[in-house]
Amino acid sequence: MNDLQWAPIGPPSPVSPPPLPPAQIDFTGDRGEFRRMVTRGAALELVTFGFYRFWLVTDIRRHLWSNTSVDGDAAEYTGRGKELLIGFLFALAILVPIYLGYFLVGIEAERWQGFASTPLFIAFYAFGQFAIFRARRYRLTRTVWRGVRFWMDGSGWAYSLRAMLWGLLVFLTLGLALPWREASLERYKMRHSHYGDLSGDFEATGWEFFKRGWWLWLLTPLAIVVPLLAPFFYAEFKAREWRWWLAGIRIGGVSLSSKLPHDAFYGLYWKVVGWSLLLFTLLGSWIAGCTALVMRLTDKSIEQLFGPKAGTSIPLLVLMAVGYLATALAFNVVMRVYLQRDLWVKVLETTHVHDIEAAANVKASGELASALGEGFADGLDVAGF
Structure with a gap:
């Protein structure tokens, strides 16, 4: 007689739902509106002697953030231009005495001035790395998505020390250690970055970055010899760096992937x-025209204006300064337009967010950071957007 085998009676085994498709990142901002905004901002920078840039940077970030939607929800930037101005003024209160002290030391001991520039450079490099970390903290704490704020902890000086040691290694290896430097520093920043109660991480490695662009390191001397190749090489490097960086980001269970092509930035650069x-070319034409005008009005020759015994022509200096400033602002x-807005769009349109549902039930956490780091970054010309 055959043995009968009976299946146990009970509820069926639960079937796990299929994974959701990656979330799309959309950008809805109008390019013409952005161009008009930054052009108007440049004009206001001109008449305010550059102080409007704090409000312009805020407007740029607000435009980019608010027009970037992840899974149908746009981000929000809550920073203010007044905060950046105050942070900049505080930073100047620290940096100006350093500049002044170095100047006075140089006057008193001129023969040691060349040696004294080394510790000054090291000090400013350390301040610069500290500023990069603290400016990122400021930007994160002013970024809100779905009503929850990003935030950041960690030590800016600990980050600065790491950056200095890695910078020394990069210098000693002629740039070969750069991928490992970028991976280490980004890992430190991401492990101290949070979205509500979700913690960040960075899983990409220096070796992965090295494999993506080692041949560009070999071709760098060629770009120095043939400068026309430099924009191609740099655009290629930045595209590979962006794709590597995006693939390494983790916020809780959320991850990113990018299909950014290697030639995505050629046209922009x-x-x-x-x-x-x-x-x-326009600046050269402006200077030539101003020179001709001053020569005609003052009856002075070109030798009298620019020769070794030339006096100071105040009108010509003013006109040249206006030309230089207008060129810089343009x-x-x-x-x-090209390396902030257009680059932002190219990166976003090739990026997808995986497991976005892991950020569905996030609790708010963290505190707002001051704008001092952003002020340092602006004063040392290392600010990001």
């Missing part, structure tokens, strides 16, 4: 080069 050549408009 060459447009910047083209606009730069045009602006410098160049900033070009940089902001």
Whole structure:
């Protein structure tokens, strides 16, 4: 007689739902609106002697953040231009005495001035790395998504020490250690970054970055010999760096992936080069025209204006200063349109968010950070956007 086998009676085994498709990141901002905003901001920078830039940077971030939607929800930037101005003034109160002290030491001991520049450079590099970390903390704490704020802890000086040691290694290896430096520093920043009660991490490695771009390191001397190749090499490097960086980001169970092509930034960098050549040509024409005008009005020859015994021509100096300032501000408009807005869009349109449901039930946490680090970053010219 055959043995009968009976299946146990009970509820069926639960079937896990299939994974959700990656969430899309959309950008809805209008390019013309952004261009008009930064052009108007540059004009206001001109009449306010540069102080409007704090409000312009805030407007740029608010435009980029508010027009970036993840899984249908847009981000929000809550920073204010007044905060950046106050942070900058506090930073100046610290940096100006350092500059002044170095100047006075140079006067008293001129022969030691060259040696004294080394510790000054080290000090400013340390301040710069501290500023990069603290500026990132400020930007994160002013970024809100779905009503929950990002935030950051950790020590800016600990980060600065790591950056200095890695920088020394990069110098000693002629840049070969750069991928491991970037991975280590990004890992420190991400492990101290949070979204509500979710903690961040960075899983990409220096070896992965090295494999993506080692041949660019070998071709760097060629770019020095043939400068026309430099924009291609740098655009190639930045595209590979962005794709590597995005793939390594983790916030709780949320991860990112990117399909950014290696040639995504070629057009952007060459447009910047083209606009730069045009602006410098216009500047040269402006200086030549101003010189001709002053010569005609003052009956002075070119030797009298620019020769070894030339006196100071106040009108010509003012006109040249206006030309230089206008060119610098126009160049900033070009940089902001192509290398901030357009680059931002190219990166976002090839990026997907995986396991976004892991951020569905996040509890708010963290505290707002001061804008002092952003002020340091602006004073040392290492600020990001």
